[in-house]
Amino acid sequence: MRTLVVGAGTTGTFLAYCLAVRGVPVVLAERRTLGNAGARWINGVERDLLTSLQLPEAPSGLVFHDGGRFILSTPDGAHRVTVAEPPQVELDMRVLGQWLLDLARDAGAQVRERTRVDIGPADGGSREVSLNGRAERFDVVLDARGYHDGTLRELPEEDRLPFTPVLDVCAAHQGVYRVRDADAARAWLAENGIFPGDTWCRSGVEGGYSVLNCCLDHDGDRIAVLTGSMWRDAYRPGGTIAGDFVRRHAFIGKRLFGGGRLIPLAPPTGSLVEDHLVRVGDAAGQVFPLHGSGIAQGMRAADLAANAVAAALQIGDTTARGLWGYNVAWQRNTGALDAFHQPLRQLSSSLTTDENRVLLAHGLLGPSTVEASLAQRLPSLDPGALLGAAMGLGEVLPLVPRLAAAARLARAMHSHWRGFPGRGPKGEYVSWLARARSLTEKSQALALSGDGDGSLPFGTGDGVAGSSAP
Ligand SMILES: Cc1cc2nc3c(=O)[nH]c(=O)nc-3n(C[C@H](O)[C@H](O)[C@H](O)COP(=O)(O)OP(=O)(O)OC[C@H]3O[C@@H](n4cnc5c(N)ncnc54)[C@H](O)[C@@H]3O)c2cc1C
Missing domain, CATH: 3.30.70 (Alpha-Beta Plaits)
Structure with a gap:
């Protein structure tokens, strides 16, 4: 009974810890030196992240910055939205990485640096890998390699969602x-x-x-x-x-x-598991789409993945079917939250600097929307939005069809991901994936919607109506 976590970024290191504390034998392999693995900068995370994951007391120096306001503005600063008490703290990722590594080692994980892993096929009840060219087999391989050159190339055709780097x-x-x-x-x-x-x-x-x-x-x-x-x-x-x-x-x-x-701002696949393989963190596109935050999502996913792997090992089924519980736990909750935000993110990338200004100037992006985004929650309509939109009707009106389409698609994607099938990878999952692909294509099309005459790339009732509001 052996597991291998590939990549000692935040996700992989925390995952190795989560497996080890559940009594699962685990090897953590990193291609770089450990001092150069993962994020080496400052990252904003929700204030309660570490306590919600029940980690022991954090070391000094972990919090780089706490306090102050969060001010979102136009490039010239003329129009702005202020969140007086943002729900985030800034962590020094170098300190977080070392702390998680110490915790993983103390819990019993074996750690190997300068070890490049190539993930091979599933065969005969395990997964083949090469570690610096030497072949080995593991019951479950957990891919926490982040977003890398091979990410898209290596994905199985049957699970793919539309994902276009640009x-x-x-x-x-x-x-x-x-x-x-x-x-x-x-x-x-x-x-x-x-x-x-x-x-x-x-x-x-x-x-x-x-x-x-x-x-x-x-x-x-x-x-x-x-x-x-x-x-x-x-x-x-x-x-x-x-x-x-x-x-x-x-x-x-x-x-x-x-x-x-x-x-990566979107998940490249519909399923996070294959036979004897689990994808976690940036490798799985587990990132909050509106601002590219992946630390909390990667750590929460690691916790869920460790639960599913421990359970699958116990029942002796580490095929995709046995690991499916991780898919369900992720997709119906954070997966649905991210899916909701995909069309909004794609729309935001289609906006010109001036259209961005219109959103800020007329209250369509107000403090409660910005705070919800920082906290990675579903937004509620800002109280000032309707009034602001009415006051600035002349400027807001041309944006309304695109905003309305994005909002409808957001609701449709949220409810589709909430209904992620309880069993897979066959049966109901196949039709779930077909609809997920079609919704994702429409979401991508929103990114291009500002380039032409402002018209929508699909009809507003085109397969996105009729979804229940989140
Ligand atoms: C500039 C910047 C700012 C950001 N700011 C924030 C923020 O404020 N808040 C937030 O939440 N997120 C932020 N993010 C995103 C966040 O940093 C990432 O989501 C997170 O670091 C991903 O962690 P990971 O462990 O999944 O992947 P990675 O950090 O990419 O780690 C993957 C590890 O796998 C190793 N690896 C790759 N291939 C192999 C292989 N074949 N064999 C062995 N090892 C391998 C790599 O060397 C690497 O160490 C930011 C990202 C950037 C770039």
């Missing part, structure tokens, strides 16, 4: 920089109505679905800069946006740490 991947960068001149930094923020400790998120810097987000710490010593964009037209990727921002502000000094890479 529409479904964000290029992000995060860096923490030394501040050369704290007074100049404070003065620049004050000119923009921002205090040290606030997170200022400028949306639409390149057009729809692009951000430049900065936070000066309370002491004025360091500034955290997060940037990201889709691969559209002339959009610059996150690293280039960050480099340009730093060059234009002389008070920012050298980068202390950080990094960047691609974030």
Whole structure:
């Protein structure tokens, strides 16, 4: 009875811990050195994440930043929405990674670094893998390799959902920089109505679905800069946006740490399991679509996956059928939440900088919507939205057909994922997947809906009506 977790990012390391504490023998293999595995920057997560996962007391230095307001604005800062008490804290991922690794080792996980794993076929009741070229077999292999070159190529044809990198991947960068001149930094923020400790998120810097987000710490010593964009037209990727921002502000000094890479914003498959194989974290596209946050989702998925693997090993069935409980637990809950947000995310990537401004200026994106997004919850209509929309009717009206279509599709996708079949991979799952594909195609089409004459790429009643509201 052996399991292998591939990849020692946050998801894989926590997964190895979850399996080990359930008494499941586990090997955790990472192709890099452990000090270079996974995210090495600052990530915002829900404040109660670690306690909700029942982890022991966190080490000092884990929380990089807590407090301050979250301000979402147009690129020039003229229109803004303020969340006074954001439901997030910023964690230093280097500290989180080391802590999870210590916990996993203490619980009994075997850890191997500089070990590249290639996942082979299922055969004879187990899964074949190669570890640095040496063949081995495991009862269950858990793929936590993040989003990588082979992600799409390796997926089984029969489980695929439409996934197109230009529409479904964000290029992000995060860096923490030394501040050369704290007074100049404070003065620049004050000119923009921002205090040290606030997170200022400028949306639409390149057009729809692009951000430049900065936070000066309370002491004025360091500034955290997060940037990201889709691969559209002339959009610059996150690293280039960050480099340009730093060059234009002389008070920012050298980068202390950080990094960047691609974030998958959608699940590339309908099923998270195959025979003797489980996908978790970025490898499974378990990322909140509106802002590409994958830490909480990857850790929660790891917890669910460990439950399902422990149960499957106990009954002696680690085929897709035996592991299906993980699929159900994920898809009907967080999977449905993410599915709801896919059309909204695709629509947001189709917006021009000016259309983004209209949403902020007329209250269609208000504090409760922004707070729900930060907390990764379903949104409720902002009280000011209807009034704001009425006041700015001339500007809002051209956007209404696309907004309405995205909202209807969001409800349809949410209710479809809520109804994920209890058994698979045959039977009802096959028809569930066919409908999931068709809804996902419509959602992708929304991303292109702003490029032409503004008309919708499908009829508003075209297979998305009649779904029950979440
Ligand atoms: C700039 C940036 C900012 C972000 N900000 C936030 C945020 O504020 N909040 C948030 O929640 N999320 C954020 N995210 C997303 C978050 O960082 C990711 O969702 C998360 O790190 C994914 O973790 P993972 O363990 O699933 O994958 P990864 O971190 O990608 O880890 C995968 C690991 O697998 C290893 N690996 C790959 N292939 C192999 C192989 N063949 N054999 C062995 N090992 C292999 C890799 O070396 C890597 O260490 C951000 C992402 C970026 C890029």
